[in-house]
Amino acid sequence: MKTTYTRVEQIVGNVIAVRATNVAYRELAEVSSAQGRSLAQVIRLESGRAFLQVFAGTRGIGTDAEVRFLGHPMRVHFSEALLGRAFDGSARPRDKGPELEHSWVSVAGPSVNPAERVIPRRMVRTGIPMIDVFNTLVESQKLPIFSVAGEPYNPLLARIALQAEVDVIVLGGMGLKYDDYLYFRDTLEAEGALGRTVIFAHTASDPVVECLMVPDLALAVAEQFAVGGKRVLVLLSDMTNFADALKEIAITMEQIPSNRGYPGDLYSQLAARYEKAVDFEHAGSITILAVTTMPGDDVTHPVPDNTGYITEGQFYLRGGRIEPFGSLSRLKQFVNGRTREDHRTLMNVMIQLYAACKESREKLAMGFQMSSWDQKLLSFGQRFEREMMDLDVNIPLEQALDLGWRILGECFEPAETGIASKMIEKFWPRPQAQPSAATARREVGSAR
Amino acid sequence: MTQSTGKVKAVNGNLVVAEFDRDVRQNEVTYVHAEGLRLKSELIRVRGRYAEMQVFEDTTGLREGDAVEFSGELLSAELGPGLLGQVYDGLQNPLPELARAQGAFLQRGNYLAPLSSERQWSFTPSASVGATLAAGATLGSVPEGIFDHRILVPLAWEGTWKLTWLAPAGEYTIQDPIAKLVDAQGRERVAKLSQRWPVKLPIRAYAERLRPSEPLTTQVRIIDTFFPVARGGTYCIPGPFGAGKTVLQQITSRNADVDVVIVAACGERAGEVVETLREFPELTDPRTGRSLMERTLIICNTSSMPVAAREASVYLGITIAEYYRQMGLHVLLLADSTSRWAQALREVSGRLEEIPGEEAFPAYLESVIAGFYERGGMVRLNDGRMGSVTIGGTVSPAGGNFEEPVTQATLKVVGAFHGLSRERSDARRYPAIHPLESWSKYETIVARELVALGRRTLRRGNEVHQMMKVVGEEGTSIDDFVTYLKAEYLDASYLQQDAYHEVDAATPRERQVEVYGWIGNLLGQALRFASKDEARSFFQRLTQATNDWNRTPRGSSEYEEARAKLDGMVAEHAVGNEGRSQR
Ligand SMILES: Nc1ncnc2c1ncn2[C@@H]1O[C@H](COP(=O)(O)OP(=O)(O)O)[C@@H](O)[C@H]1O
Numbered sequence A: 001m002k003t004t005y006t007r008v009e010q011i012v013g014n015v016i017a018v019r020a021t022n023v024a025y026r027e028l029a030e031v032s033s034a035q036g037r038s039l040a041q042v043i044r045l046e047s048g049r050a051f052l053q054v055f056a057g058t059r060g061i062g063t064d065a066e067v068r069f070l071g072h073p074m075r076v077h078f079s080e081a082l083l084g085r086a087f088d089g090s091a092r093p094r095d096k097g098p099e100l101e102h103s104w105v106s107v108a109g110p111s112v113n114p115a116e117r118v119i120p121r122r123m124v125r126t127g128i129p130m131i132d133v134f135n136t137l138v139e140s141q142k143l144p145i146f147s148v149a150g151e152p153y154n155p156l157l158a159r160i161a162l163q164a165e166v167d168v169i170v171l172g173g174m175g176l177k178y179d180d181y182l183y184f185r186d187t188l189e190a191e192g193a194l195g196r197t198v199i200f201a202h203t204a205s206d207p208v209v210e211c212l213m214v215p216d217l218a219l220a221v222a223e224q225f226a227v228g229g230k231r232v233l234v235l236l237s238d239m240t241n242f243a244d245a246l247k248e249i250a251i252t253m254e255q256i257p258s259n260r261g262y263p264g265d266l267y268s269q270l271a272a273r274y275e276k277a278v279d280f281e282h283a284g285s286i287t288i289l290a291v292t293t294m295p296g297d298d299v300t301h302p303v304p305d306n307t308g309y310i311t312e313g314q315f316y317l318r319g320g321r322i323e324p325f326g327s328l329s330r331l332k333q334f335v336n337g338r339t340r341e342d343h344r345t346l347m348n349v350m351i352q353l354y355a356a357c358k359e360s361r362e363k364l365a366m367g368f369q370m371s372s373w374d375q376k377l378l379s380f381g382q383r384f385e386r387e388m389m390d391l392d393v394n395i396p397l398e399q400a401l402d403l404g405w406r407i408l409g410e411c412f413e414p415a416e417t418g419i420a421s422k423m424i425e426k427f428w429p430r431p432q433a434q435p436s437a438a439t440a441r442r443e444v445g446s447a448r
Numbered sequence B: 001m002t003q004s005t006g007k008v009k010a011v012n013g014n015l016v017v018a019e020f021d022r023d024v025r026q027n028e029v030t031y032v033h034a035e036g037l038r039l040k041s042e043l044i045r046v047r048g049r050y051a052e053m054q055v056f057e058d059t060t061g062l063r064e065g066d067a068v069e070f071s072g073e074l075l076s077a078e079l080g081p082g083l084l085g086q087v088y089d090g091l092q093n094p095l096p097e098l099a100r101a102q103g104a105f106l107q108r109g110n111y112l113a114p115l116s117s118e119r120q121w122s123f124t125p126s127a128s129v130g131a132t133l134a135a136g137a138t139l140g141s142v143p144e145g146i147f148d149h150r151i152l153v154p155l156a157w158e159g160t161w162k163l164t165w166l167a168p169a170g171e172y173t174i175q176d177p178i179a180k181l182v183d184a185q186g187r188e189r190v191a192k193l194s195q196r197w198p199v200k201l202p203i204r205a206y207a208e209r210l211r212p213s214e215p216l217t218t219q220v221r222i223i224d225t226f227f228p229v230a231r232g233g234t235y236c237i238p239g240p241f242g243a244g245k246t247v248l249q250q251i252t253s254r255n256a257d258v259d260v261v262i263v264a265a266c267g268e269r270a271g272e273v274v275e276t277l278r279e280f281p282e283l284t285d286p287r288t289g290r291s292l293m294e295r296t297l298i299i300c301n302t303s304s305m306p307v308a309a310r311e312a313s314v315y316l317g318i319t320i321a322e323y324y325r326q327m328g329l330h331v332l333l334l335a336d337s338t339s340r341w342a343q344a345l346r347e348v349s350g351r352l353e354e355i356p357g358e359e360a361f362p363a364y365l366e367s368v369i370a371g372f373y374e375r376g377g378m379v380r381l382n383d384g385r386m387g388s389v390t391i392g393g394t395v396s397p398a399g400g401n402f403e404e405p406v407t408q409a410t411l412k413v414v415g416a417f418h419g420l421s422r423e424r425s426d427a428r429r430y431p432a433i434h435p436l437e438s439w440s441k442y443e444t445i446v447a448r449e450l451v452a453l454g455r456r457t458l459r460r461g462n463e464v465h466q467m468m469k470v471v472g473e474e475g476t477s478i479d480d481f482v483t484y485l486k487a488e489y490l491d492a493s494y495l496q497q498d499a500y501h502e503v504d505a506a507t508p509r510e511r512q513v514e515v516y517g518w519i520g521n522l523l524g525q526a527l528r529f530a531s532k533d534e535a536r537s538f539f540q541r542l543t544q545a546t547n548d549w550n551r552t553p554r555g556s557s558e559y560e561e562a563r564a565k566l567d568g569m570v571a572e573h574a575v576g577n578e579g580r581s582q583r
């Protein structure tokens, strides 16, 4: 039953109210006015009135606009025909391809029963030592890149997507600069990956309500691929824009903000999306890699803060490098015990030494004397940053581990690293020199 | 009484308003009928003929005019044998059975019985027919895994009852009558193996509440020694994300010295519960030699599950905890995270358009939190046995800043505060409980004077450390420097503990007494060093050696050797021991 109503009683922000009966909560409608047509979604029902969020915004909408209810909530086409295509936040084609009808799946569907989840087991290889060695990415992980605007987070996303051995890539762009949209599309195309990619992109100039739909569209499609046995990587850039769209709508709806204008359900809203990441025991998986730009580089800002409580770690991208401190993969221990036996040792020791190097740098900056131990740490730090942290480095895990040993071997005596002798015997790169009494002490401080 | 019926008038998120026709009851369970489904809800406010309800499910598809059914019953837990080992959602639906019934996704509107109605339990009667009994009195018992599960006179029955019939020993399901009792007016009621209790009300069938004085050993050294938890006590773990709240609760759920552990995963990651879910059945509980799952119950309302059911999930947890306490058992409830529940309250309060308090939390937040923690306690039951409920809740403060309403409201009512610090977790000093900011009102398991000495050392060491940042090592006296090293040593070899090491992960009580006894002595021992470098090197070696000691099983020969090695190391520098020095 598709009824058309033409009595718009209220227009506030992007929300209109119409007098209408038998409307379902979250039902979609098409709003037609002199401005053209737009989808809209019911966000509240009250005493014979339906409140609708208009995807294209309400600018120019008249009180005589036609509202036609469609009889279903937000949905998206699903089939293999999606691959290679690009859509906007209303799921209309962005490219020159045809509209895809039928085979609908609903978006924002139910969540996975926790009892059906499994402990993740497979590493996602990225070729980036700061990830593979120090904070291994795991299939089915949900992980954001925390960074400030201007950092190369989109190239980083694209690079991981291309390097990871996944079957399908779903890109959800929110508030994406048009150039960045083209960058993603062209890069994926140039590398021959567009054919296994679906893009849902809301660009900075598109209506804000469409921004809200993007994660749900991307994740609904990802979920279908995963249920069908595919290993899917979902890229979401930038979730801060999504949160800001939530804020804008909440304020229009006169909701009481909880923290810096963001609505009280920001955590639940973000979690509903991120928790779509999953590894199905007898089917595929969804891994989510997102970007969260931090306004003012402030990690306590509500968006990165709520995100950090939801995701399974985070990568800090700062100065074009993934910072070892603060970056965390909460799932790494599920996989890094089974890569190579020296993986965990090397990971811990190099980070401890790099932390010690930072202390030495502070002492240096304060004008304190540098001991010979400080000198060693300083040169280690320099090599670590240049040879492992630099994002241009692109080598497989095993090679990165070998490189780690080489750097240690050239900077320290074995005993100074505090590495167990069994590991030293097996992996230390050159014949063991007789350590001098002065340097044999373990001086890594209290780090264990 | 004929129950009311109603019709939906308004829908705003999970808040639904319905017009009703007869009488209704605050907090009763209602069902909204939509798209052929019955969606469970709770009545939370009445205004005139309008009932405002929070729906525990996604409300997509609801329409004005949809039918509403009022049950007249408050949201209740089903209590009986077979609870242990279960994995429930916040409304007590068994999740593994739900998965079997409907596949990988949680479809709304499906509710399954919490306890099997087919399973047979072998009942042994113990009460005598003719006896006068009150709620909570024991009628008999059935074996449930590691315990004798006592079958109690239903806790909701008020007054005294005369037992007129008790089932003979035999096999019964939870549906079968097990006893008949009559009250003073001669009304007869039938008791079964299971009973129901409204989750938001505390169970009070006990003689008296006692001060929590018995320690509850968690086997986390910094907790048991410095910031102890008592049986029947309450504690909270606030901390920024990634500081180690969940890991701390996970290891506590494994190692805590209690009979039953209830894990309430409230509004956080599903993946974390999966670890418990998949690993516990494989792990052996050293206290019983049986699978850990047999003493554990998991309530799982993770972040993408219905927000309104978060509140229900913590109340369900505490109700089941109280029920086992009534059997004379010691129960630990771990809730991760209470902030998510507070946020759920905030969401509902916002939709109800209540006047908001700080950070938009409702004004009654404090009393709700206080009421929850007040349900913990050590009690003497009517038959003289003791039982306890201990509550440990994590708090996830916005921005990691403890000056926020949930942390502050919690700190007012708990007996111990384990504050996790970003600084410590960044430095990988786990568990990241801040030793200078945390506190506990309960008794330590080691010598009190030595704990005081440890605290002084930590405080003084921190002062020296701060000073050293300004004047450098060069400008610090050797005595101060040694104090600083002692504090660092205490931190590195006792406060820090490797959650993933087989032996180090759990330090039993006697072992803590021994190890801390040794360390405490060292802290009080005057030491002599020729130079700061010598001192530093000594403490580095001492740390390494103590960590080796911590990683050897107690009772092994390596354990004794490690201790002897430490004694030898200290003797070389102890003042007053020069004669015995080996140099
Ligand atoms: N006691 C510990 N020992 C070793 N690692 C720990 C410990 N506690 C936390 N961690 C590390 O910190 C990460 C985050 O801990 P978690 O408990 O999930 O934090 P939170 O619940 O506070 O967000 C873990 O994945 C683990 O890598």
Ligand SMILES: [Mg+2]
Pocket (backbone or CB within 6 Å): B245, B246, B247, B268, B336
């Ligand atoms: Mg946690």
